[in-house]
Amino acid sequence: MQSPRDLDAAIAAGIRASEQSGELQRAKGWGKPLALDDGYAATPAELRMSYKILKDAGCVPAEVEAMRELAALRAELAALEPDTPAWRAKQAQVQQKGLDLALQLERLRGGA
Structure with a gap:
């Protein structure tokens, strides 16, 4: 079994070989900044791997x-004439979906 140092050395050697051959420069995203705003850091550590797989x-x-559904409901609400029965029904749906989402997020944070 290899030690972690042996594995690190093998990885470093592979990276150096790829740099020297120019293979890394052909990689997608070469020379572009990393996208660090994908929510990874904000995701609780115990959920990161499962969310990455998803x-x-x-x-x-x-x-x-649920966030997407709430946004769609809000867009539908905005398209309705205010203070009509259809608007009030859609408003109730928006409020319920918002409450459901808030509870889901609170559970993720460990609050409930």
């Missing part, structure tokens, strides 16, 4: 889906 599979966490 993201790589093209899925989103339930909280993100």
Whole structure:
């Protein structure tokens, strides 16, 4: 079994070889700043791996889906004539979805 130092040395050697061959310069995103605003740092450590797997599979966490649904409901509400029965019904949906989302997020933070 290799020690962590041996593994680090092998990785470093592989990176050096890729740099020297120019392979890294052909990589997607070469020379561009890293996107650090993807929410990784804000995600609780115990959820990062599972969220990464979901993201790589093209899925989103339930909280993100709820945020999208809330945004869609708000857009529908904005398109309605204010103070009509349809507007009031949609407003109630928006409020309920917002409350549900707030509770989901609070559970993630460990508050409930």
